[in-house]
Amino acid sequence: MVSYKEIQASNALINDATAPRVSVFVGGTSGVGKFTIRALASTGASVKIYLVGRKSSEEPTRAFIQELNTINPKAHIIWTEGEVSLLADVKRVCEGIKEKESRVDLLFLSAGYAPFGTRKETSEGLELCQSLEYYSRMLFILHLLPLLRQSEAPRVISVLGGGMENSRINIDDPDLKQPGNFGAMKGQMQYIAMNTIFLEKLASENPDVTFIHSWPGWVDTGNARRGWDEGSILARVFAFVVETLIYFFGFSHEESGQRHLFESTSAAFGGRGIPWGGKPGVNSLGKAENGLFLVDYKCDCRLNAKVMSTLREKDQGKIWEHTKNLLQPYL
Numbered sequence: 001m002v003s004y005k006e007i008q009a010s011n012a013l014i015n016d017a018t019a020p021r022v023s024v025f026v027g028g029t030s031g032v033g034k035f036t037i038r039a040l041a042s043t044g045a046s047v048k049i050y051l052v053g054r055k056s057s058e059e060p061t062r063a064f065i066q067e068l069n070t071i072n073p074k075a076h077i078i079w080t081e082g083e084v085s086l087l088a089d090v091k092r093v094c095e096g097i098k099e100k101e102s103r104v105d106l107l108f109l110s111a112g113y114a115p116f117g118t119r120k121e122t123s124e125g126l127e128l129c130q131s132l133e134y135y136s137r138m139l140f141i142l143h144l145l146p147l148l149r150q151s152e153a154p155r156v157i158s159v160l161g162g163g164m165e166n167s168r169i170n171i172d173d174p175d176l177k178q179p180g181n182f183g184a185m186k187g188q189m190q191y192i193a194m195n196t197i198f199l200e201k202l203a204s205e206n207p208d209v210t211f212i213h214s215w216p217g218w219v220d221t222g223n224a225r226r227g228w229d230e231g232s233i234l235a236r237v238f239a240f241v242v243e244t245l246i247y248f249f250g251f252s253h254e255e256s257g258q259r260h261l262f263e264s265t266s267a268a269f270g271g272r273g274i275p276w277g278g279k280p281g282v283n284s285l286g287k288a289e290n291g292l293f294l295v296d297y298k299c300d301c302r303l304n305a306k307v308m309s310t311l312r313e314k315d316q317g318k319i320w321e322h323t324k325n326l327l328q329p330y331l
Helices: 004-011 031-041 055-071 087-100 128-148 184-205 233-249 253-265 305-314 316-330
Strands: 022-026 047-053 075-081 106-109 155-159 210-214 292-295
Touching (some): 022 128, 031 047, 031 055, 031 075, 031 253, 047 055, 055 075, 087 128, 106 128, 128 316, 184 210, 184 292, 184 305, 210 253
Parallel strands (some): 022 047, 022 106, 155 210
């Protein structure tokens, strides 16, 4: 485990010269994304952050931006409205960023929640949580890769469940549309594995970009109350139990933000970023070099080697082709 003191020491080295100067946060209006933005702004470095969120989040997020500007007047936070469960809106948001920026140093993707209730689809025909946790994330990456390649230390972080992959995914029904295939646990395990194997393929094609699939552990993000059918008694019981466990055993908002800022900046992952004197992280192929890193809540790299070998051999090609075909109209 990377100790919290080590993480704080690394983050204390972030300044105008070492900070990610241009960042895009998708999901930064709440949860881990919001905690990480606060941690980044609190470094005092000169940074520009595109904060992407739904229109309904704009008013409370404006207050959050004012708070950040008070903490760090050199932080330029740009509110960017976008309904990121819709791929057409993802494309619109990305096109706007590409018109304004010549590079992006950090792309931080954390929108989503577990689909506890009945299946809900977007107007584009995708299951809502899968669109948030997988398709829209991969579309953001594909659109912004040209800008990431212009950075000296580009990094992409997808916050979901890196290292928790299960090899028993439904490759014949990747979107879990067939009767009996959809459910909260089935959905999460499917989306986690799809994130990892698609990101690993992207990492192999973009060796200068560091990719991290992060498992944040127990953090009170409010997601225990999301995704349920309205009025569900089970939802209230579940939220009470989970939030109680998080209170006693989870990370605080501040520590979660600091740990994800460390993931966003430290040379522990891929040898780029803030100098790291500890043991170097190893990527999903077991190598201490750039690639995809499966990083758990302790900021340790997981291999999950047996599962990854199976996914790589049986499923990666099919998921890659399926995803590229589905996203092609929005590229």
